[in-house]
Amino acid sequence: MYATVHQFRRSFRDGGEDWGTSRPGSLGGCVLAEIAGAAGAEITFWPDRDSAAACGGSAVYQVAFTGAAPGEPRFAQATWFAGPRRQEVADAGARAGRDRIWPAVRELRGAGNCYALVGEDNACLVLGFADSVETIEAVQRAVMTSELLPGEDEALLPGPDRVDVHRVLQANLPTPVGDPR
DSSP, X not given: OEEEEEXXXXXXXXXXXXXXXXXXXXXXXXXXXXXXXXEEEEEEEESSHHHHHHTOSSEEEEEEEEEOOOOOOSEEEEEXXXXXXXXXXXXXXXXXXXXXXXXXXXXXXXXXXXXEEEOTTSOEEEEEEESSHHHHHXXXXXXXXXXXXXXXXXXXXXXXXXXEEEEEEEEEOOOOOSOOO
C-alpha cells in the first residue's frame, strides 16, 4: 500500500468539512487541519506506487506499518522524520515503532489506527489517530516513558523533526490488516 501526502495552508473562512472526498481508485484517506494553525494535509492511500504517482503533485510514500486500534479518528498526530536518513537510522526507528512504541500505546483508551509512511529518502511520517487531544497526550507520555528494548541504540533514535496535532476534518481510512506491503 502507498500514500500521497499533500500539505496545504487553509483559510479560516473555509469550513473545509467537505474536503478530501475519496479519489477514484484510492483505498481511502483523510484531511487534517492543524489545531490553532493554518496548516493542513490531505493523505490518500493507494493500492500501488503507480496509482499514487499518477495522482501528481504530492509526495509518495510506502506504507511500511499499520496498526489497528478502536479509537475514532477525530484527532491525529503527524510525526515527521525528515529525509534523507541513513538506512540504519530508518531501520532503528521502524523497529522502535513496531516493537516498542505501538505495543505501549495501542491499548490506551481512545487510541486509533496508526500508519507509518516512508519516502524514497527514508523520510518518515507517522500518523496516529485518536478520539481526543487527551488521548494524544497520553500516547505521547507512553512513548516518552517506554524503556528501550534490548539491542536498541539510542544514538540511532534522534527523535522527530516536527510533531503536529490536527483535527480530522474527513476520514475514510483503510483498515490495517497484516503487513501493508
